[in-house]
Amino acid sequence: MACATSLSAPPAPLALPELNWFPDTPDRVDALTRLPAACLRPAPSAEISAELELGALIFSSPALLGGQAEKKGLSCGSCHRNGRSNPHFQFEAISGPAGTADVTSGLFSKARADNVFNPVAIPDLALPEGRDQVDRTDRASLEIFVRGQIEDEFSGDPPTDEMLAPLLTYLQYIGGDAAECAADAPMGTNWQRDWDDAELAAMQIPVSSDPLARAFYIRTARLSLGQIHDRYNAPSHAEIRAALIDISRNLAAGEAWPEDTNDLRARLKEGAQTSLYNADALSRALQLLEG
Amino acid sequence: MPRVTYRSFAAIAAAGALGLSLPGVALASGGGGGGGGVSAPSARSTVDVAALYREGVQQYQAGEYSAAERTMRKVTREVRSNAQAQYMLGLSRMAQEKWRPASSALKKAVRYDAENHDARAQLGLAYLQQDKADKAAAQMAELDERLAACGEDCGPTLVAAADTLRTAMNPETATEEETAALYAPVPVTFTVDDGDAAYLDAVRLINIGHYDDALEKLGDAQAVFGPHPDVLTYIGFANRKAGNYTQAINYYSAALELQPDHVGANEYLGEYYVELGDMDAAYGQLAKLENICNFGCAETDELRSWIVKAEAKSS
Numbered sequence: 001m002a003c004a005t006s007l008s009a010p011p012a013p014l015a016l017p018e019l020n021w022f023p024d025t026p027d028r029v030d031a032l033t034r035l036p037a038a039c040l041r042p043a044p045s046a047e048i049s050a051e052l053e054l055g056a057l058i059f060s061s062p063a064l065l066g067g068q069a070e071k072k073g074l075s076c077g078s079c080h081r082n083g084r085s086n087p088h089f090q091f092e093a094i095s096g097p098a099g100t101a102d103v104t105s106g107l108f109s110k111a112r113a114d115n116v117f118n119p120v121a122i123p124d125l126a127l128p129e130g131r132d133q134v135d136r137t138d139r140a141s142l143e144i145f146v147r148g149q150i151e152d153e154f155s156g157d158p159p160t161d162e163m164l165a166p167l168l169t170y171l172q173y174i175g176g177d178a179a180e181c182a183a184d185a186p187m188g189t190n191w192q193r194d195w196d197d198a199e200l201a202a203m204q205i206p207v208s209s210d211p212l213a214r215a216f217y218i219r220t221a222r223l224s225l226g227q228i229h230d231r232y233n234a235p236s237h238a239e240i241r242a243a244l245i246d247i248s249r250n251l252a253a254g255e256a257w258p259e260d261t262n263d264l265r266a267r268l269k270e271g272a273q274t275s276l277y278n279a280d281a282l283s284r285a286l287q288l289l290e291g
Numbered sequence: 292m293p294r295v296t297y298r299s300f301a302a303i304a305a306a307g308a309l310g311l312s313l314p315g316v317a318l319a320s321g322g323g324g325g326g327g328g329v330s331a332p333s334a335r336s337t338v339d340v341a342a343l344y345r346e347g348v349q350q351y352q353a354g355e356y357s358a359a360e361r362t363m364r365k366v367t368r369e370v371r372s373n374a375q376a377q378y379m380l381g382l383s384r385m386a387q388e389k390w391r392p393a394s395s396a397l398k399k400a401v402r403y404d405a406e407n408h409d410a411r412a413q414l415g416l417a418y419l420q421q422d423k424a425d426k427a428a429a430q431m432a433e434l435d436e437r438l439a440a441c442g443e444d445c446g447p448t449l450v451a452a453a454d455t456l457r458t459a460m461n462p463e464t465a466t467e468e469e470t471a472a473l474y475a476p477v478p479v480t481f482t483v484d485d486g487d488a489a490y491l492d493a494v495r496l497i498n499i500g501h502y503d504d505a506l507e508k509l510g511d512a513q514a515v516f517g518p519h520p521d522v523l524t525y526i527g528f529a530n531r532k533a534g535n536y537t538q539a540i541n542y543y544s545a546a547l548e549l550q551p552d553h554v555g556a557n558e559y560l561g562e563y564y565v566e567l568g569d570m571d572a573a574y575g576q577l578a579k580l581e582n583i584c585n586f587g588c589a590e591t592d593e594l595r596s597w598i599v600k601a602e603a604k605s606s
Binding site for chain 2: 062063066067068070071092093105106107108109110113115155215218219222223225226229244245248249252
């Protein structure tokens with residue numbers, strides 16, 4: 001692990017992509033640090049369980065959508081957090097009231113642009129409002145629907161079968177126990193979640209037989225590391241940031257995920273209280289940003 | 292006679308709080324801060340020219356014309372060839388009746404943007420106040436030439452600019468009040484929300500391939516934000532797509548002059564090199580982007596894709 005950066009280095013700029021769609025409201029800190037529960041039907045096997053994890057990862061990767069969406073850090077999971085809804089979502093020129101989006105805006109889509117500002121409520125995919133959009137029990141119909149969302153609504157590249165299979169499975173399992181659907185996720189957002197995403201994506205790289213999927217997983221692993229980097233922006237986190245950059249650059253150069261990450265994970269755990277995963281630290285940082 | 296404001300901002304609907312106006316948040320082209328793991332911008336100088344420009348506009352709007360002039364002087368020292376900054380410098384001087392220095396700035400404004408019709412009208416007014424009727428007539432002739440070219444389809448800005456200068460050149464056709472009003476400070480009424488809305492609309496128009504309309508909106512955004520690297524990058528991009536290659540490279544260069552690590556400008560410059568067939572230069576841009584984006588970025592992937600496709604086509 002490289003530890004070249006001085007502790008006296010200035011903080012990294014506060015530039016969380018989510019600030020693009022969480023407006024300046026009193027509950028913004030909540031929105032940036034908490035998630036609704038995933039609300040998935042129980043997986044019948046370890047194999048399906050692993051597929052669901054991978055599907056959730058793909059669902060939350062901006063690399064899937066490409067174009068302007070990826071440049072802004074938007075993924076399917078931005079509007080459908082944990083496969084649910086996002087009542088706080090408010091992206092300028094895309095949203096009307098919070099929790100709405102114009103899915104035919106030219107800002108993201110050439111194919112579906114209708115030049116009319118007509119935002120609609122973002123449905124909760126676990127509830128009937130979201131389930132009724134397409135018959136998710138029919139995998140062929142679901143595939144056509146999902147391809148349309150990626151390629152037409154967001155001008156993304158066509159996903160390969162290797163990427164699409166777990167994504168479809170994940171979507172088919174959204175919508176479970178009503179009590180669970182009403183709760184918040186036990187962990188909310190935290191470094192461990194993004195770290196696990198990065199590691200899971202990195203683990204797919206050597207086993208993927210599809211070059212496009214491999215490139216997607218490299219990009220997704222690096223994006224997840226970048227998310228952690230953005231939230232550890234205090235001067236005291238300089239060594240953590242440098243280590244994350246090292247892993248990211250090594251992945252891009254074709255190297256494997258590091259074997260021993262104990263030291264870095266210990267540092268991440270130790271610094272979590274002062275990171276922007278922590279609601280108080282985030283609140284202070286936002287106040288500073290806005291003067 | 293109504294006063295002329297460069298481009299019609301009253302028509303632009305106010306938008307929300309996000310956009311180029313919020314520090315730390317860049318809304319398009321990947322410029323600005325470190326979002327998504329992009330390293331921090333490393334501006335050529337320590338001066339935030341766009342922020343300085345906005346300060347100057349605010350001073351002008353508050354009627355502090357002398358302060359606005361000083362601030363705009365600082366801006367134009369950093370970005371001499373930015374037409375909008377020269378125009379605002381010219382307006383600040385016009386408001387103080389400093390006719391000769393005003394004409395100096397306004398001359399540059401029309402040199403760097405021949406379609407800033409109000410700058411041309413103001414330049415004509417400044418010449419008239421210096422008893423340079425022949426030079427004012429030359430500006431009138433330029434405006435008339437444009438009016439003749441667009442006929443009944445001329446935009447309101449051009450028509451109003453021509454009316455203003457024509458009235459000033461023929462004071463016998465106007466009342467004393469009307470003539471005096473011609474030399475009153477030009478109202479600058481736009482807000483940062485107007486700029487954000489114009490900018491986002493421009494991005495939308497670019498995405499659906501309406502480049503000329505996008506350039507119009509980007510002109511509105513530039514009036515609000517001045518020489519902002521995101522705006523300059525998209526002006527370059529829209530010009531490239533509209534086939535104005537010299538303009539494109541000039542605007543990319545202006546954006547990179549302000550922010551060498553701007554990912555959008557570096558990507559689009561690389562794509563431009565691919566279009567020219569200069570693959571060495573394109574690879575140079577790709578290497579630069581790989582170095583800038585610590586955690587990868589869509590701009591790198593897009594440029595790489597352009598290079599791969601171009602090489603596949605040529606082999």
